[in-house]
Amino acid sequence: MSSPNVKIYYFDMMGRAEMIRMLFAVAGKQIENIRFSFEDWPKSFKEKAPFGTTPWVEIDGEVHAQSMAIAIYFAREFGFYGKTNRDGLLIDQVLNLIHDFIEVSIVVYKEPDKEKRAQCLKDCQDKSTRLYFGGFEQILKKTGTGYVAGNQISLADIAIFDVVTGWMKPFLGPIDEFPLCKALLEKVAANEKIKGYMATRPYSSKKEWGDQLLV
Numbered sequence: 001m002s003s004p005n006v007k008i009y010y011f012d013m014m015g016r017a018e019m020i021r022m023l024f025a026v027a028g029k030q031i032e033n034i035r036f037s038f039e040d041w042p043k044s045f046k047e048k049a050p051f052g053t054t055p056w057v058e059i060d061g062e063v064h065a066q067s068m069a070i071a072i073y074f075a076r077e078f079g080f081y082g083k084t085n086r087d088g089l090l091i092d093q094v095l096n097l098i099h100d101f102i103e104v105s106i107v108v109y110k111e112p113d114k115e116k117r118a119q120c121l122k123d124c125q126d127k128s129t130r131l132y133f134g135g136f137e138q139i140l141k142k143t144g145t146g147y148v149a150g151n152q153i154s155l156a157d158i159a160i161f162d163v164v165t166g167w168m169k170p171f172l173g174p175i176d177e178f179p180l181c182k183a184l185l186e187k188v189a190a191n192e193k194i195k196g197y198m199a200t201r202p203y204s205s206k207k208e209w210g211d212q213l214l215v
């Protein structure tokens, strides 16, 4: 069976689309990026998005949205969702922790008062980083292989790597107290496909939402 034609629609940045793009890179699969500006989003794209938000994908012409659902679907298709139901449980816990972390980061980003925002950012870099990386660490300890699920890289490992290298980077504090997370990140960074992708991806952290906080 031939591979489907997949297009992903998103802003010209990493954001919520990057984990999906990275998964395709690690799986050695093609995905076409349709990138648009903030100006063009309401004018030409929002009405095409299934639920009025981005990212969304077109799979052989059929549209689907919700970044986590899209990532999970392709992880299953490409064999990056573990081998057992328990693997899926471990992976889902990581993805849900990341979902919660994203929500916290967005609250910080949207805080209009500059002083309050600085305080929220500090809390995020301190307490939230500890809470969520503490969660990843617990899961990695339970699995005991150095990966979130089983003995090979899965969507969850890629998603944790995206947290530290993507748009959420400015919201993170030090993760030194989480040695299993650090070891996992080194392993993902050493993956040949990830290395190739990171060396050529067109995105700059300067353009991401998080970095605008620091302006």
Ligand SMILES: N[C@@H](CCC(=O)N[C@@H](CS)C(=O)NCC(=O)O)C(=O)O
Binding pocket: 015, 016, 046, 052, 053, 054, 055, 065, 066, 067, 068
């Ligand atoms: N739960 C959704 C959230 C999507 C979402 O809020 N996307 C933002 C960009 S990251 C968006 O579409 N913002 C523009 C808008 O709501 O008009 C997902 O993960 O895909």
